[in-house]
Amino acid sequence: xxxxxxxxxxxxxxxxxxxxxxxxxxxxxxxxxxxxxxxxxxxxxxxxxxxxxxxxxxxxxxxxxxxxxxxxxxxxxxxxxxxxxxxxxxxxxxxxxxxxxxxxxxxxxxxxxxxxxxxxxxxxxxxxxxxxxxxxxxxxxxxxxxxxxxxxxxxxxxxxxxxxxxxxxxxxxxxxxxxxxxxxxxxxxxxxxxxxxxxxxxxxxxxxxxxxxxxxxxxxxxxxxxxxxxxxxxxxxxxxxxxxxxxxxxxxxxxxxxxxxxxxxxxxxxxxxxxxxxxxxxxxxxxxxxxxxxxxx
Numbered sequence: 001x002x003x004x005x006x007x008x009x010x011x012x013x014x015x016x017x018x019x020x021x022x023x024x025x026x027x028x029x030x031x032x033x034x035x036x037x038x039x040x041x042x043x044x045x046x047x048x049x050x051x052x053x054x055x056x057x058x059x060x061x062x063x064x065x066x067x068x069x070x071x072x073x074x075x076x077x078x079x080x081x082x083x084x085x086x087x088x089x090x091x092x093x094x095x096x097x098x099x100x101x102x103x104x105x106x107x108x109x110x111x112x113x114x115x116x117x118x119x120x121x122x123x124x125x126x127x128x129x130x131x132x133x134x135x136x137x138x139x140x141x142x143x144x145x146x147x148x149x150x151x152x153x154x155x156x157x158x159x160x161x162x163x164x165x166x167x168x169x170x171x172x173x174x175x176x177x178x179x180x181x182x183x184x185x186x187x188x189x190x191x192x193x194x195x196x197x198x199x200x201x202x203x204x205x206x207x208x209x210x211x212x213x214x215x216x217x218x219x220x221x222x223x224x225x226x227x228x229x230x231x232x233x234x235x236x237x238x239x240x241x242x243x244x245x246x247x248x249x250x251x252x253x254x255x256x257x258x259x260x261x262x263x264x265x266x267x268x269x270x271x272x273x274x275x276x277x278x279x280x281x282x283x284x285x286x287x288x289x290x291x292x293x294x295x296x297x
Contacts, residue, residue, distance in 0.1 A: 097159025106181025
């Protein structure tokens with residue numbers, strides 16, 4: 001289900017303001033392989049989208065118009081699974097998850113899902129101001145934009161554990177094609193196992209800023225030049241609580257005295273981000289020419 005609403009109002013002749021809001025809610029379901037909590041199909045997904053915007057237009061003259069816009073968008077996606085404490089009911093202790101564990105039985109259909117309780121939220125806030133000015137044969141446009149991005153993600157892969165069985169435990173020594181993964185499962189012989197320990201979501205942040213100037217010059221009917229310059233400033237990704245790490249090749253690893261050691265954000269002189277703010281000039285130029293002046297060509 002969803003809804004879109006917009007209110008547009010003009011006042012004092014030269015001013016116009018528009019407010020809009022839209023939302024969408026839904027459920028994306030998947031086909032079931034097993035009709036109970038042990039299903040290994042991808043989990044159902046609840047999603048929601050919210051968007052709100054305010055636009056203000058000031059028409060100083062027929063040749064000069066300024067438009068300012070503030071927009072906020074939120075997208076949330078969450079996996080839906082049975083989280084009724086199934087590991088405890090199966091006698092599986094010491095795992096943080098509540099969904100059915102992943103059990104791989106060789107050629108048999110596995111049980112349990114990957115990422116049964118994942119949740120992702122993406123928020124975007126954009127402030128834009130654009131000024132259009134017509135001077136004789138020149139159409140000038142100056143734009144400034146600032147965007148702030150937030151991503152909150154919680155995606156533990158196998159919070160209830162994953163257990164992989166093979167024919168190795170029940171095969172005959174030196175004889176191929178003997179043994180069976182399900183037989184190893186009945187004996188409790190796990191080849192390997194792992195579990196995802198994700199105590200809390202990650203809160204990633206960054207921003208971008210754009211300043212642009214564009215001129216469209218109509219030299220004569222049928223011949224137009226356009227040139228401009230965009231300046232893009234982009235901030236590196238940070239995490240709200242500095243929970244980021246990377247390998248820095250300029251740091252000596254104390255275990256082997258060789259370059260390359262794991263470093264952490266917000267510690268040992270490192271900032272919240274590992275890269276600097278990037279500034280990128282983006283010039284552009286184009287020409288449109290209609291030699292015969294035929295408006296149909």
